[in-house]
Amino acid sequence: MRPTNLDEVVGQQDLVGPGKIIRRMVQAKRLRSMILYGPPGIGKTSIASAIAGSTKYHLRILNAATDTKKDLQIVAEEGRMSGTVILLLDEIHRLDKTKQDFLLPHLESGRIILIGATTENPYINISPAIRSRTQIFALHPLSPDDIISALHRALTDKEKGLGQYPVVISDDTLGVLAHGAHGDLRTALNTLELAVLSTTPDPQDKQIHITDQVIVDSGARPPIAGDKNGDAHYDTISAFQKSIRGSDTDAALHYLAVLIASGDLPSIMRRLLVIAYEDVGLANMPAAARTVAAVQAADRLGLPEGRIPLANAVIELCLSPKSNSGMAAIDAALADVHAGKGQHIPDTLKDAHYQGAKDLGHGTDYKYPHAYPGDWVAQQYLPDDIKTAQYYTPKRNGKFETALAEQYARLRQAGPHGH
Structure with missing residues (x-):
């Protein structure tokens, strides 16, 4: 059921839908190397397959951990002969430096369009040399509706799916399977296949009846609270x-x-x-x-x-005692930011670590708190238009926040706008 073009990709419409970035790259014939990251079974290999099918480029699939430099050399030679080849490199976060150094010039030349697949955060686990030569796209777990749509397609496809089998399965049971997969289409398809192939047709109507219990017995997680729609x-x-x-x-x-x-x-x-x-x-x-x-x-x-x-x-x-004052405080501050308030930082607080800063009046009147008794001195930190704003409204349900509330009140009272 691997897709052969972008229209067959399940989910990820923010990347492959009409007018979205991957579809635009394919349509414009301006493919760039990319890294797709996200949980297993959500379409990383499928998108690579669909890109290859939509562009007619050859697709080769290797694993960064288990395949060798020799395997990469074979792909590179194919790219040299045919002009361009798409390489899906699974577990790209495990690519060692030798293989990376071999790949880089081929990415530069465009002979290899690299599509790296990883479940790890590429900003942390992939080398800067690879990152700087790729677009990074985050994929998301599929919705139950996406998975149900793909399951219907598998049940009716006689060539690549299960369409040759006389399967009877209700939408509710498909919902049990889809919700139990938790966004992983591969798991859902594997479970459906096992359920169909391991169930004996009914001797009377010759059909394969797939029930909730058959789905659960085939490995799907049971529905919680008896609710099949999730x-x-x-x-x-x-x-x-x-x-x-x-x-x-x-x-x-x-x-x-x-x-x-x-x-x-x-x-x-x-x-x-x-x-x-x-x-x-x-x-x-x-x-x-x-x-x-x-x-x-x-x-x-x-x-x-x-x-x-x-x-x-x-x-x-x-x-424990309860307090939502932290969330309420940041939400109040965000409301002012979204309203366009507080855009002009006081000159005393601006960066003064460069030549000419003092000529602009930046940092000149800043008072260094550690130079004063108690490591505190009254001065204005908020922009002028919100200089009296109070975002934090303390609660006193626990000893810790009660102490914070008292200190907050003392500092506001002693501050430049205290009363």
């Missing part, structure tokens, strides 16, 4: 956060258990980090730090063992 998954995550925010420990543990049973560890970890900083925040900053440690431990352990640090974090967050 709404329950997002409802559970919402109830999970609201239970912690409302300090109901037992309810929060219940929804955590539902999410663990669904196997969706990434959603649990991400939501716990949000809760720690959004809902507990400055009322108990050590709890936020411990939540980060618990999430990292769960990530390393995986499930089922990861449930233990997750449970510890949930219990502490539930029983």
Whole structure:
């Protein structure tokens, strides 16, 4: 079911849809080397295949970790003979320096159009020499609707898919499969194929009936809360956060258990980090730090063992004092920025580390706080049009933020605009 042109690519329409960058490059015949990164099974190889099919260039697929420099030399020779060849290099973050040095001149000449595929952040894990010669595109997990569309296509395609089999499967059951794949189309297609090939046709109507249970037995994650359209998954995550925010420990543990049973560890970890900083925040900053440690431990352990640090974090967050003042403060500051306020930084704060800065009046009247008693001196930091703005409204639900609130009040009172 690998696509042969861009119209067959499932999802990623922000890159391959009409008028979007990859489609424009193909249509203009101005292909550039690129790096595609994102989770497994979301279309990195498919996009490379579609680009090759749309441009009629030869596509060669190698793995940066397991294939040798000799394999790269063969591709380079093919590029020299035919003019251009597209090389999909999987796990490009594992490309060693010898192979990289061999590739670079061929990328410069245009004989090889490199499409690197990686699950790792290329800004961290790929060398600057490769990065500077490539466009970097982030791919996203596919939506359940995207996956259902691809499954329908596989079920009706008699040449490349499962269209030659008399399969009977409801849209609800396809929804179970799509939501259980968590954005990974490869997993969904593999599960569907196993379900079809391992199910005996009904002796009466000679058709292959695929039920929810067959899909689950074939490896799909079971639906949570009995909801086949996936709404329950997002409802559970919402109830999970609201239970912690409302300090109901037992309810929060219940929804955590539902999410663990669904196997969706990434959603649990991400939501716990949000809760720690959004809902507990400055009322108990050590709890936020411990939540980060618990999430990292769960990530390393995986499930089922990861449930233990997750449970510890949930219990502490539930029983902790709550404060959303940090989120409210940055949202208030953002509102002013989006409204165009505060664009003129005071001259005293501007960079003065270059010749001529003083002639412009930059930094000349700046008072260095460490030169004053208590390492503090009253001076204006905000731009003139918002110089009296107050974004932070402290809460006093915990000892830590109560101390912050008192210090904040003292500094505002003693500051240049204090009363």
